[in-house]
Amino acid sequence: MSFLSLTNIKKSFGPVQVVHDFNMGIEKGEFVSFLGPSGCGKTTILRMIAGFETPSGGSIFIDGKDQGALKPNQRNIGMVFQAYALFPNMNVHDNVAFGLKVAGTSKTDIDIRVKQMLGLIKLEHLADRFPYQLSGGQQQRVALARALAVKPQVLLLDEPLSALDAKIRISLREEIRQIQQQLGITTVFVTHDQEEALSISDRIVVMNAGRADQIGTPFEIYNTPATRFVASFVGTLNIIEAKVADPAAGSITIGNQPVTLREPIAGLNGGDTISLALRPEAGSIAEGAKGDASISGEVVSTSFLGSVIRTRLRVGSDIISFDMFNNPGIIPPASGENVTLRFAAKDLLVIRE
Amino acid sequence: MKKIWAWGALLFGILYFTLPLVGMTNFSLKMRRGEYSFDAYAKVFGDPRFQETFTYSVTQALFTIVFGVLLVVPTAYWIRLKLPGLRPYVEFVTLLPLVIPAIVIVFGYIRLYNTSSWLPLTGSAFGTNILLMFGYATLALPYMYRAVDTGLRTIDVATLTEAAQSLGAGWATILARIILPNVLVAVLSGAFLTFAIVIGEFTMAALLNRPAFGPYMQLLGANRAYEPAALAVIAFGITWGCLGLIQLVSRFQKSAPPKA
Amino acid sequence: MSSAHISARSPARRLPLHWLGILPFAAFVALFLILPTVKIVVGAFQTPDGSFTLDNIRGLFTPSILAAYWISIKISIASALLGCLAGFAISAAVVFGGLPKGIRGPLLTFSGVASNFAGVPLAFAFLATLGPVGIVSVFLRSELGIDLRVLGFNILSFWGLTVTYLFFQIPLMILIITPALDGLKREWREAASILGATGFQYWRMVAFPILLPSILGTLALLFANAFGAVATAIALTGSSLSIVPILLFAQIRGDVLGNPHLGYALAFGMIVVTGVANAIYIWLRARSERWLK
Ligand SMILES: Nc1ncnc2c1ncn2[C@@H]1O[C@H](COP(=O)(O)OP(=O)(O)OP(=O)(O)O)[C@@H](O)[C@H]1O
Numbered sequence: 001m002s003f004l005s006l007t008n009i010k011k012s013f014g015p016v017q018v019v020h021d022f023n024m025g026i027e028k029g030e031f032v033s034f035l036g037p038s039g040c041g042k043t044t045i046l047r048m049i050a051g052f053e054t055p056s057g058g059s060i061f062i063d064g065k066d067q068g069a070l071k072p073n074q075r076n077i078g079m080v081f082q083a084y085a086l087f088p089n090m091n092v093h094d095n096v097a098f099g100l101k102v103a104g105t106s107k108t109d110i111d112i113r114v115k116q117m118l119g120l121i122k123l124e125h126l127a128d129r130f131p132y133q134l135s136g137g138q139q140q141r142v143a144l145a146r147a148l149a150v151k152p153q154v155l156l157l158d159e160p161l162s163a164l165d166a167k168i169r170i171s172l173r174e175e176i177r178q179i180q181q182q183l184g185i186t187t188v189f190v191t192h193d194q195e196e197a198l199s200i201s202d203r204i205v206v207m208n209a210g211r212a213d214q215i216g217t218p219f220e221i222y223n224t225p226a227t228r229f230v231a232s233f234v235g236t237l238n239i240i241e242a243k244v245a246d247p248a249a250g251s252i253t254i255g256n257q258p259v260t261l262r263e264p265i266a267g268l269n270g271g272d273t274i275s276l277a278l279r280p281e282a283g284s285i286a287e288g289a290k291g292d293a294s295i296s297g298e299v300v301s302t303s304f305l306g307s308v309i310r311t312r313l314r315v316g317s318d319i320i321s322f323d324m325f326n327n328p329g330i331i332p333p334a335s336g337e338n339v340t341l342r343f344a345a346k347d348l349l350v351i352r353e
Numbered sequence: 354m355k356k357i358w359a360w361g362a363l364l365f366g367i368l369y370f371t372l373p374l375v376g377m378t379n380f381s382l383k384m385r386r387g388e389y390s391f392d393a394y395a396k397v398f399g400d401p402r403f404q405e406t407f408t409y410s411v412t413q414a415l416f417t418i419v420f421g422v423l424l425v426v427p428t429a430y431w432i433r434l435k436l437p438g439l440r441p442y443v444e445f446v447t448l449l450p451l452v453i454p455a456i457v458i459v460f461g462y463i464r465l466y467n468t469s470s471w472l473p474l475t476g477s478a479f480g481t482n483i484l485l486m487f488g489y490a491t492l493a494l495p496y497m498y499r500a501v502d503t504g505l506r507t508i509d510v511a512t513l514t515e516a517a518q519s520l521g522a523g524w525a526t527i528l529a530r531i532i533l534p535n536v537l538v539a540v541l542s543g544a545f546l547t548f549a550i551v552i553g554e555f556t557m558a559a560l561l562n563r564p565a566f567g568p569y570m571q572l573l574g575a576n577r578a579y580e581p582a583a584l585a586v587i588a589f590g591i592t593w594g595c596l597g598l599i600q601l602v603s604r605f606q607k608s609a610p611p612k613a
Numbered sequence: 614m615s616s617a618h619i620s621a622r623s624p625a626r627r628l629p630l631h632w633l634g635i636l637p638f639a640a641f642v643a644l645f646l647i648l649p650t651v652k653i654v655v656g657a658f659q660t661p662d663g664s665f666t667l668d669n670i671r672g673l674f675t676p677s678i679l680a681a682y683w684i685s686i687k688i689s690i691a692s693a694l695l696g697c698l699a700g701f702a703i704s705a706a707v708v709f710g711g712l713p714k715g716i717r718g719p720l721l722t723f724s725g726v727a728s729n730f731a732g733v734p735l736a737f738a739f740l741a742t743l744g745p746v747g748i749v750s751v752f753l754r755s756e757l758g759i760d761l762r763v764l765g766f767n768i769l770s771f772w773g774l775t776v777t778y779l780f781f782q783i784p785l786m787i788l789i790i791t792p793a794l795d796g797l798k799r800e801w802r803e804a805a806s807i808l809g810a811t812g813f814q815y816w817r818m819v820a821f822p823i824l825l826p827s828i829l830g831t832l833a834l835l836f837a838n839a840f841g842a843v844a845t846a847i848a849l850t851g852s853s854l855s856i857v858p859i860l861l862f863a864q865i866r867g868d869v870l871g872n873p874h875l876g877y878a879l880a881f882g883m884i885v886v887t888g889v890a891n892a893i894y895i896w897l898r899a900r901s902e903r904w905l906k
């Protein structure tokens with residue numbers, strides 16, 4: 001059994017079921033992100049792990065112990081909230097010390113531990129400040145220190161970065177990841193920002209309407225999305241509607257242009273529609289680009305995104321985006337121009353609905 | 354467990370607050386021996402002193418409201434517009450009547466504005482009426498000012514004023530046609546509360562010797578048995594009515610689209 | 614100051630015009646709030662012919678006047694504390710106690726009404742309830758054989774007045790504390806609990822300190838409210854209970870103390886008491902809200 005194991009978790013609020021048979025095992029020291037759109041049940045699962053909500057069915061085990069009968073204050077879990085939730089009447093030191101104090105730790109031990117935690121988040125110099133005297137990023141770091149001070153078995157973070165501005169968000173997420181690895185603490189991180197999830201997780205759970213659509217490493221989630229939902233939510237992946245021409249040969253048509261897939265198509269007949277995904281960076285229009293497949297289309301627009309240039313191509317009724325790395329010598333295609341996009345047939349993924 | 358405790362607290366509250374209301378209602382209906390009747394109410398309403406004092410207090414209340422609105426609305430507006438630095442001080446002053454007992458204030462009036470002073474307000478009935486009205490306006494000041502200031506907070510005073518000025522409006526027009534309608538609900542809330550306070554007020558009216566409703570009730574209470582209970586029911590009804598009207602107008606504001 | 618001097622700086626010329634706008638208000642407050650109070654304060658230190666004296670203040674230190682202050686202060690403290698406690702309990706029951714949501718609106722409306730239902734009619738209501746022939750007294754005597762009189766309860770006493778004052782004190786507390794309780798964020802409770810705190814520890818270390826400024830403010834307000842209450846006391850007890858407002862009322866009406874300037878001193882004493890109560894409040898508040906902006 002995994003360190004943190006969720007088995008057949010269900011949750012209903014009144015007649016509405018918001019979590020359906022959720023199963024997952026998280027290993028000790030693992031950093032797992034729950035990724036999904038607003039309202040898909042991420043917070044609800046987190047709150048069930050913390051003990052704030054009682055599951056309508058299923059069981060939660062941490063380190064082999066059933067948590068079902070335990071109240072939140074008996075679970076030894078650390079939690080960081082979206083809105084910081086620092087105690088406004090206590091300064092930074094007392095906030096971090098809170099969990100130790102209620103546990104009856106001696107004053108000298110508390111001081112040592114608080115110093116250590118403030119060192120970890122590099123805020124030793126602000127120990128006497130009250131929350132209102134801190135920036136959002138500083139408050140969230142204090143909240144992290146407060147949660148970690150009690151040496152929890154599991155750390156839960158519910159969109160801890162979403163109230164911060166973009167720059168801080170990136171530096172703080174790296175800091176969180178680094179602290180997590182340093183302490184080796186089992187962590188569940190909730191977010192609806194796919195870039196955030198991809199950049200810091202060991203594994204990602206992509207959630208959709210109360211269910212896990214896919215659980216996998218960032219690499220798997222991004223490169224081989226299991227469902228159409230995952231593909232569209234996680235990446236800027238192109239979703240292409242194609243028609244099956246000959247299932248056995250794996251041949252299809254995209255906007256009347258024939259393309260042959262690597263493998264035969266199982267379970268579909270000629271004339272059926274099929275959804276395919278293509279990563280924007282998988283294709284190229286450069287002279288002599290490699291690839292065993294190609295389609296041509298009309299350039300709709302190009303946008304300059306800094307390190308890459310993204311071009312949108314109309315192929316039949318589909319719009320396909322592709323990226324090329326920026327370099328000063330490049331001449332982006334003009335709108336209205338007809339270009340041919342080359343790519344490897346193996347990069348064209350068949351996806352389930 | 355937690356629920357039992359909560360229900361307990363609520364039950365205590367309900368008992369404590371309904372028993373006196375039941376008690377007074379019950380008592381007010383028992384004037385006739387052995388059966389319930391409205392005799393006490395008939396007696397009260399038929400008493401010419403009741404009619405006189407009630408009319409007097411209603412008149413006082415209306416004048417107090419008019420005076421209070423004329424005093425507070427322009428002041429609160431002006432402070433928001435031109436003297437925001439003064440706001441904390443004015444707020445402090447308007448809260449003073451909650452701290453200085455009314456009896457002390459009216460005692461000061463009696464000594465300050467007696468017949469031998471520079472402003473002998475208590476020398477005539479008319480002067481005393483005016484003085485009493487000022488006293489009531491003082492008592493109502495904390496409520497009136499808070500209500501109007503809260504109302505002004507929700508509108509953009511500076512922009513409205515500039516817009517009106519650019520159209521050539523003078524100060525009186527701005528206040529009467531732009532500001533007042535926009536804080537009407539707040540002003541009405543303050544007005545109803547003022548009404549509730551003035552109608553039953555006893556100390557100031559008694560010490561200034563004015564024939565108001567409060568002293569009348571007290572006098573009746575000292576001499577009669579059942580009529581006072583009837584009066585208490587009537588007074589409670591009036592308070593309830595005033596507060597109910599406040600609820601009504603603020604609900605009206607919530608449902609009505611904001612005027613721009 | 615010469616006019617040339619002023620007109621040299623144009624902002625200074627505009628300033629007086631701004632101040633003109635609050636002149637009516639300033640005049641009103643000065644004439645009908647500040648000056649009357651000052652008159653009392655000054656009068657407390659004057660002989661009838663206008664020279665300075667401490668005799669009036671000294672005159673307060675007779676056993677009967679001191680007793681009147683003492684019982685007034687006791688009633689005010691008791692009704693403020695009990696009002697706070699009961700109001701807090703009821704408000705907390707409605708906000709956190711899991712009671713039906715529909716109770717809240719009517720409770721707040723009723724509190725608005727009850728907090729304004731003071732004075733003479735309130736006294737009548739309590740006489741009709743807890744007076745000698747009041748509905749509760751009669752019920753207890755005839756149905757349960759409990760005689761409140763024999764138990765030492767008298768509506769014209771310390772407890773009688775306190776219980777009556779609670780009728781406007783409790784609702785006032787409810788009106789002020791309910792928004793404050795609403796302001797307690799759910800995350801604070803959850804953060805405390807996930808850090809291992811019990812419900813009691815959360816209340817002691819987090820919620821109560823956060824609420825303390827509001828509670829202290831309400832206490833000061835309730836104290837002043839009870840201390841200055843004249844009408845309820847007079848209508849309830851006539852002049853049988855000697856509390857300061859009743860004493861002062863009688864003194865203003867007919868100089869029962871036999872020294873007009875003792876009245877000033879009596880009133881000045883009232884200002885001092887409510888002033889001290891508020892000073893304590895401001896001091897405690899400053900200590901309890903270092904963490905506020
Ligand atoms: N206490 C509650 N009572 C009723 N419904 C609730 C409650 N809490 C959550 N829900 C519902 O459950 C669903 C899932 O909510 P949840 O908060 O878990 O979403 P989420 O994935 O965290 O979304 P977000 O990204 O917006 O935070 C939502 O539809 C929400 O309305």
Ligand SMILES: [Mg+2]
Nearest residue numbers: 042043044158
């Ligand atoms: Mg959420």
